[in-house]
Every structure is written in C-alpha cells, then in structure tokens.
C-alpha cells in the first residue's frame with residue numbers, strides 16, 4: 001500500500017473510537033481436495049455494528065502452507081478500491097500465529113475517501129484466491145487471514161479455512177481428434193455410418209490392443225444423432241513421461257462426429273483417470289487408424305485441459321503422419337493388420353488383409369473380390385459398415401493414397417512402408 005494511503009488511514013484513525021470489527025469468513029470453512037486438484041479460498045467480508053460508515057478499506061494477508069498449496073491466481077476480486085495483488089512472501093514473523101502457514105500474499109482494497117466498499121453493502125465476497133494442492137502433500141492444512149491494515153477505528157476478526165488434501169488420485173482431461181476414414185471435409189465432421197447401421201458394440205472393442213477395461217456404453221448414447229453422434233470407439237492412453245512406449249493407464253471412449261472424445265458410459269467430454277496427478281504422454285488410438293501421441297508429456301491434474309489432435313497447434317510425437325483435409329489434421333486410416341504401419345504392397349500389407357477378409361467370408365459364397373462384407377470389422381477402413389476391396393467407396397483407396405502421397409515417399413512407390421508415429 002502506498003505511503004499516502006497509510007497516512008490517510010492514520011489520520012482518520014485518530015478521530016475514530018474502536019467500535020466495529022472487519023470480519024472475514026470463508027464461503028466454505030472446510031473443504032476436501034484431491035492432491036493435484038485446485039481449490040478456491042473465497043473470503044466474505046462483513047462488518048460488526050456499530051459501523052463507523054467511514055471505512056478506508058482493508059489490507060488482508062492470506063496465509064498458507066507452501067508445502068501443501070501452490071498459489072495460482074486471484075479471480076473475481078471485488079473491484080472497488082482493489083490494489084494490485086502482492087507477491088507471495090515468506091511469513092517469517094508468523095503473523096497469523098500458525099507456524100505451518102509459512103507464506104502469505106496480501107490483498108488490499110483502498111478508498112482514501114473512506115467510503116469503502118462503496119455502494120455494495122456487506123456481507124460481500126471479496127474474490128477467489130485459487131490454490132493447487134501440491135501433489136506431494138496429503139493431510140490437513142489451513143488458509144488463514146490477518147489484517148495488514150484495517151479501516152479506521154475497526155478491529156479484525158477472521159475464520160480460517162480447513163482443507164483436507166486426500167490421495168484419492170484422479171486426473172481429468174478433454175481430448176479431440178478426427179478419423180480420416182469417416183471424415184467429411186465439407187462438413188468438418190465425421191460420418192456415423194457404424195452407428196446408424198447399429199454396428200457399434202456396447203462393450204469396448206480394444207482387448208486385442210491390450211486394453212482389458214470393462215467400459216460399456218448405452219443404447220441411449222448410441223441412439224444420439226447430430227453433432228454428438230458416436231462415430232466409433234477409440235482408445236485413450238496415458239503413457240510414462242520418460243518412456244512413451246509404456247502405457248500407465250488406458251480407457252476406451254466414444255468419439256463423436258464433432259471430434260470430441262467422450263466417456264463411454266456418461267457421454268461426458270471430461271475423461272477421468274485414476275492416476276497420480278503429474279506429467280504423461282497422451283495417446284489417441286483407433287482400431288484401424290494410426291494412433292497419435294502428444295509431442296511431449298502433458299501435465300494432468302483434477303482440472304481438465306484439452307488436447308486436440310485435429311489442430312496444427314498440437315504437435316505429435318515422432319514423425320507427424322497426420323493427414324490434412326481442409327483445416328483439420330486427421331489420424332490416417334489403413335492399418336488393417338494392426339502393426340502400426342501402412343503397407344499396400346509386399347509382405348504384411350494391409351491391402352491383402354482387406355482382400356483376405358472379403359474372400360474368406362462364408363457369406364461370400366462365390367469368393368468374389370468385389371463382395372460387400374457387412375459388419376463391424378477392422379478391415380472397414382472407411383468406417384461405413386462394410387468391407388469392400390474394389391469399386392466405389394472401397395476400403396483400400398485411402399490406404400493407397402496415404403502411402404503414395406506421404407511426403408517421405410518421394411518416388412511415390414506403392415511398396416513404400418509408412419510407419420506410424422506412436423511408439424510401441
């Protein structure tokens with residue numbers, strides 16, 4: 001606070017008897033938070049009678065334990081007379097008489113005309129002081145307030161906030177992405193033929209990908225039409241920040257036509273993982289598209305952040321093999337044999353896997369190469385509900401295009417092997 005302000009308070013102080021008290025009480029006096037989660041201290045200001053009616057403001061220290069809490073920001077501060085937020089400083093004099101609260105920051109509201117808080121009458125909320133619970137701390141901690149300056153002629157009273165920081169570790173995230181096989185450039189969305197053909201299974205299909213989750217969706221979600229209609233199941237993975245080939249956690253989820261990855265059971269855009277808050281590589285995978293991994297570990301906490309694989313501003317791990325259509329970047333289709341490579345010619349090629357599926361089907365009694373094989377199959381590379389090797393809307397053209405148009409395939413060879421960027 002400026003010297004002139006101190007002076008103003010001091011001058012008015014002389015004239016005023018001590019009657020009233022400025023009182024700070026948190027909106028919530030007792031809260032629980034998971035470590036790594038965020039929590040707000042919301043001080044409510046009140047004034048005990050008799051009011052002087054000439055309050056010059058309030059200077060308030062917010063004391064906290066830096067081993068338990070990390071100060072993030074002040075939001076929605078009561079604007080009348082609000083001063084710039086002070087730096088977090090060490091509570092070396094232990095001004096709140098709690099040795100555990102080793103730091104504080106100061107919030108101040110000043111009105112030299114002694115009309116604070118203006119036209120707003122107490123009680124009023126002075127703002128939100130946001131903290132993040134340190135991931136290394138569990139237990140009980142307190143946030144306390146003391147006055148650095150009270151208004152003239154008033155005392156200060158406050159109630160602390162008690163926080164129980166628990167180790168129930170959950171992190172949340174939002175993810176978006178588009179699958180080339182279903183993507184329609186003109187609409188900027190994906191087709192939902194698998195859904196309209198009632199082919200999307202109720203239980204997650206990623207056991208073959210080493211994901212043994214028990215995720216199930218509902219007929220109500222699968223009946224959702226429009227922008228949020230499910231396109232297919234996808235697999236979201238959290239991987240070790242030092243070993244990106246190592247999966248820490250995985251969850252099968254639904255991908256909506258507009259690119260949102262949602263909880264398969266609830267349809268919520270927020271995916272919840274029961275892991276310790278911290279840094280993880282994030283992967284988005286699909287049954288027959290090349291999967292993507294974030295370029296770097298992403299900090300996950302109880303606050304959901306968005307990772308959007310469709311954006312150029314979201315770099316991916318390794319050699320970026322996303323396909324650009326319009327403004328969107330897409331996961332490339334074509335991995336019919338699940339080896340994280342796109343191959344159209346030569347050993348282990350994906351084209352032959354599609355052909356083999358068509359020819360081997362008992363339904364294809366005449367063993368025709370142009371037979372349309374309906375069903376939810378990995379070989380349905382364009383996700384239209386049928387596997388088709390030749391003819392319009394066949395499943396191998398996009399695969400071939402991805403190989404021929406790959407920037408690394410400078411000679412446009414059909415036998416070029418396009419490796420996925422997801423580390424295995």
Ligand SMILES: [Ca+2]
Nearest residue numbers: 091094098101
């Ligand atoms: Ca203290």
Ligand SMILES: [Ca+2]
Nearest residue numbers: 228256258260
């Ligand atoms: Ca959506």
Ligand SMILES: [Ca+2]
Nearest residue numbers: 335337339341
């Ligand atoms: Ca392949």
Ligand SMILES: [Ca+2]
Nearest residue numbers: 380382384386
């Ligand atoms: Ca197809």
